[in-house]
Amino acid sequence: MKKEYLLSPGPTPVPTDALLSMARPIFHHRTPQYQALFKEVNEGLKYVFQTNNDVLTFASSGTGAMEASVVNFLSPQDKALVVRGGKFGERFAEICEAYGVEVIAIDVQWGNPVDPELIERSLLENKGIKAVYTTLCETSTGVLNDIEAISKIVSRYDEAILVVDAISGLGADDLRTDDWKIDVVVSGSQKGLMIPPGLAFFSVSQKGWAHVDSARCPRFYFDLKSAKKAYDNNDTPWTPAISLVIALSESLKIIKKETLANIFLRHRRLADATRRAVEALGLELFAKAPSNAVTAVQVPQGIDGKNLVKLMRDKYGVTIAGGQGELKGKTFRIAHLGYMVEFDVIVAIAALEMALKDSGYGFSPGAGLVAAQEAFVK
Amino acid sequence: MKKEYLLSPGPTPVPTDALLSMARPIFHHRTPQYQALFKEVNEGLKYVFQTNNDVLTFASSGTGAMEASVVNFLSPQDKALVVRGGKFGERFAEICEAYGVEVIAIDVQWGNPVDPELIERSLLENKGIKAVYTTLCETSTGVLNDIEAISKIVSRYDEAILVVDAISGLGADDLRTDDWKIDVVVSGSQKGLMIPPGLAFFSVSQKGWAHVDSARCPRFYFDLKSAKKAYDNNDTPWTPAISLVIALSESLKIIKKETLANIFLRHRRLADATRRAVEALGLELFAKAPSNAVTAVQVPQGIDGKNLVKLMRDKYGVTIAGGQGELKGKTFRIAHLGYMVEFDVIVAIAALEMALKDSGYGFSPGAGLVAAQEAFVK
Numbered sequence: 001m002k003k004e005y006l007l008s009p010g011p012t013p014v015p016t017d018a019l020l021s022m023a024r025p026i027f028h029h030r031t032p033q034y035q036a037l038f039k040e041v042n043e044g045l046k047y048v049f050q051t052n053n054d055v056l057t058f059a060s061s062g063t064g065a066m067e068a069s070v071v072n073f074l075s076p077q078d079k080a081l082v083v084r085g086g087k088f089g090e091r092f093a094e095i096c097e098a099y100g101v102e103v104i105a106i107d108v109q110w111g112n113p114v115d116p117e118l119i120e121r122s123l124l125e126n127k128g129i130k131a132v133y134t135t136l137c138e139t140s141t142g143v144l145n146d147i148e149a150i151s152k153i154v155s156r157y158d159e160a161i162l163v164v165d166a167i168s169g170l171g172a173d174d175l176r177t178d179d180w181k182i183d184v185v186v187s188g189s190q191k192g193l194m195i196p197p198g199l200a201f202f203s204v205s206q207k208g209w210a211h212v213d214s215a216r217c218p219r220f221y222f223d224l225k226s227a228k229k230a231y232d233n234n235d236t237p238w239t240p241a242i243s244l245v246i247a248l249s250e251s252l253k254i255i256k257k258e259t260l261a262n263i264f265l266r267h268r269r270l271a272d273a274t275r276r277a278v279e280a281l282g283l284e285l286f287a288k289a290p291s292n293a294v295t296a297v298q299v300p301q302g303i304d305g306k307n308l309v310k311l312m313r314d315k316y317g318v319t320i321a322g323g324q325g326e327l328k329g330k331t332f333r334i335a336h337l338g339y340m341v342e343f344d345v346i347v348a349i350a351a352l353e354m355a356l357k358d359s360g361y362g363f364s365p366g367a368g369l370v371a372a373q374e375a376f377v378k
Numbered sequence: 379m380k381k382e383y384l385l386s387p388g389p390t391p392v393p394t395d396a397l398l399s400m401a402r403p404i405f406h407h408r409t410p411q412y413q414a415l416f417k418e419v420n421e422g423l424k425y426v427f428q429t430n431n432d433v434l435t436f437a438s439s440g441t442g443a444m445e446a447s448v449v450n451f452l453s454p455q456d457k458a459l460v461v462r463g464g465k466f467g468e469r470f471a472e473i474c475e476a477y478g479v480e481v482i483a484i485d486v487q488w489g490n491p492v493d494p495e496l497i498e499r500s501l502l503e504n505k506g507i508k509a510v511y512t513t514l515c516e517t518s519t520g521v522l523n524d525i526e527a528i529s530k531i532v533s534r535y536d537e538a539i540l541v542v543d544a545i546s547g548l549g550a551d552d553l554r555t556d557d558w559k560i561d562v563v564v565s566g567s568q569k570g571l572m573i574p575p576g577l578a579f580f581s582v583s584q585k586g587w588a589h590v591d592s593a594r595c596p597r598f599y600f601d602l603k604s605a606k607k608a609y610d611n612n613d614t615p616w617t618p619a620i621s622l623v624i625a626l627s628e629s630l631k632i633i634k635k636e637t638l639a640n641i642f643l644r645h646r647r648l649a650d651a652t653r654r655a656v657e658a659l660g661l662e663l664f665a666k667a668p669s670n671a672v673t674a675v676q677v678p679q680g681i682d683g684k685n686l687v688k689l690m691r692d693k694y695g696v697t698i699a700g701g702q703g704e705l706k707g708k709t710f711r712i713a714h715l716g717y718m719v720e721f722d723v724i725v726a727i728a729a730l731e732m733a734l735k736d737s738g739y740g741f742s743p744g745a746g747l748v749a750a751q752e753a754f755v756k
Contacts, residue, residue, distance in 0.1 A: 024397070099598070197617045
């Protein structure tokens with residue numbers, strides 16, 4: 001017998017109530033019933049985003065909302081400052097380039113957070129930067145960027161907005177959209193929000209909205225003004241992914257009950273235990289400033305990283321994530337994100353130990369589990 | 379007690395096996411398990427699209443695939459011929475305009491199909507038209523366009539591709555993608571494919587692909603080349619809406635079992651009975667050439683059309699669709715689309731009779747039911 005465990009940084013496990021809600025007969029979206037549901041969901045999203053701004057919903061994966069964060073604020077030839085410290089920072093740059101936006105890149109060595117000073121310097125050296133793109137948790141490296149410090153800098157520049165990809169970080173790492181004055185926060189459904197992929201979210205500040213009118217990049221499906229007009233009637237301009245919105249209403253109930261403060265504490269607790277366990281196995285953490293969403297670990301010398309992840313999944317039923325982009329085979333990533341508790345960490349570490357043993361890596365079996373358990377019971 | 383019946387032209391009812399499949403624990407999409415599933419789904423989509431072309435899947439609503447059908451084939455200032463005979467024809471024109479494409483419109487009175495001759499004439503009069511946009515079933519009016527005749531014309535022009543919005547028509551009205559040489563067919567998940575909204579589909583012919591390289595409209599999320607590259611590995615470039623793909627694999631099993639030929643016969647049978655019933659009630663059909671997906675009916679004089687639809691939904695639990703766009707309050711639409719059988723038509727007509735009676739419309743109660751029943755048992 002093999003049981004399946006999903007411990008990847010997206011998709012993440014979906015709570016049973018949210019899963020079952022998707023099995024309910026579907027209903028029409030142009031009805032008071034749907035509008036009431038969507039209104040409730042929108043209030044819940046504001047709570048998670050820690051904002052009074054509108055949080056708009058798209059039927060798309062997170063990349064769609066990343067595209068929305070480019071095309072609605074910029075014009076071709078505009079300058080965008082993009083922090084490239086992993087695959088998702090790179091994606092922002094690719095989207096800008098696809099729309100003819102000039103990318104000024106801050107290339108950060110993968111595994112490191114961006115130094116906010118570099119953003120200040122770039123803004124000073126390159127006049128007319130219209131938007132700064134960075135990630136909260138760069139999922140590909142597990143790095144957490146210091147958004148509070150970055151926002152303190154960018155918010156002093158009237159002409160520049162700050163766009164934060166919080167797709168995997170939202171609900172795991174604290175992100176105070178309003179308090180920190182973040183103009184645009186982008187997220188997705190299949191991470192801390194604990195439902196399947198297919199919805200993307202987008203909060204916009206007043207300063208952000210002021211940029212929309214002058215932005216000349218073409219857009220239609222991801223047009224913010226269409227989205228906002230419908231949003232004001234608790235609706236979307238195009239047919240919403242109804243069953244996912246229903247599931248979201250269930251997961252938001254769970255989130256509100258636990259409270260954001262407790263959710264952040266839980267993620268930190270799980271992250272700490274995971275890291276102690278990994279280090280107790282003699283492995284090295286990859287991220288210099290790790291997010292509480294995911295722990296990226298360097299594959300030890302002589303071990304086949306791809307095979308390690310495959311063994312965990314195919315032999316033991318435990319799905320974690322391998323390295324992404326240039327890190328393929330060089331890192332693996334254990335998520336502690338969303339609908340996860342202490343025992344998910346215990347399972348992850350137990351499976352990791354088993355697969356490491358199979359791979360011929362030398363360590364004392366149970367050492368990781370002991371370290372995790374010590375962290376939990378301390 | 380009130381039971382809920384969904385008889386709208388999207389979303390349509392979801393078969394129980396597809397609903398329940400979405401309640402299964404989610405699994406990761408970068409796995410052999412998902413790739414095998416997606417491969418099976420892609421084969422099923424080819425069957426429904428009646429094509430050997432690739433059928434690409436996006437996590438978006440149908441409008442996203444409509445946008446994809448513009449930005450991947452055209453450049454700003456290119457000429458597009460757009461049939462505007464309803465809200466969805468208009469949407470093609472709006473998307474073209476958003477991307478700076480020159481729209482040459484054929485404005486068809488709502489309720490009528492386009493005369494293919496007009497397309498021939500436009501292609502002759504306006505040199506350099508790169509694409510022709512039309513709908514199979516124009517959902518807003520219930521009209522079926524003669525795609526076979528239109529394609530015979532467009533396929534003679536090497537420089538022009540034919541794009542068909544088959545969002546609501548696919549799986550209800552015959553559409554022979556390959557036999558009729560249709561370059562691009564766009565569809566969505568919440569219609570004849572019988573699953574919730576959130577997926578969009580896109581088939582592309584060889585002639586279509588030949589246009590992609592020269593198309594300079596900017597795109598990223600809806601970029602066909604990214605989609606194709608991933609498709610060749612049974613994957614998508616961005617995180618797929620996994621639970622909807624799982625549901626689709628269930629509904630495709632049902633479709634293959636019934637066979638497309640029988641599905642078309644069933645839709646025709648349901649459409650015929652609905653129309654006889656409506657006419658037996660003294661009501662007038664709106665569409666001059668009706669699709670088998672939906673029956674649009676003119677609201678009789680002196681009756682409040684919006685209230686009629688509201689009564690059916692709120693008092694009787696039967697959700698049909700009101701008029702759309704300029705037809706608001708003037709028509710209503712009863713769908714016989716996807717997971718629907720004879721008894722759904724019976725329910726729709728019974729509820730319609732009840733709401734008409736409440737509205738003070740004069741007719742002989744049961745007259746619609748008798749006509750429907752006669753059509754079914756003949």
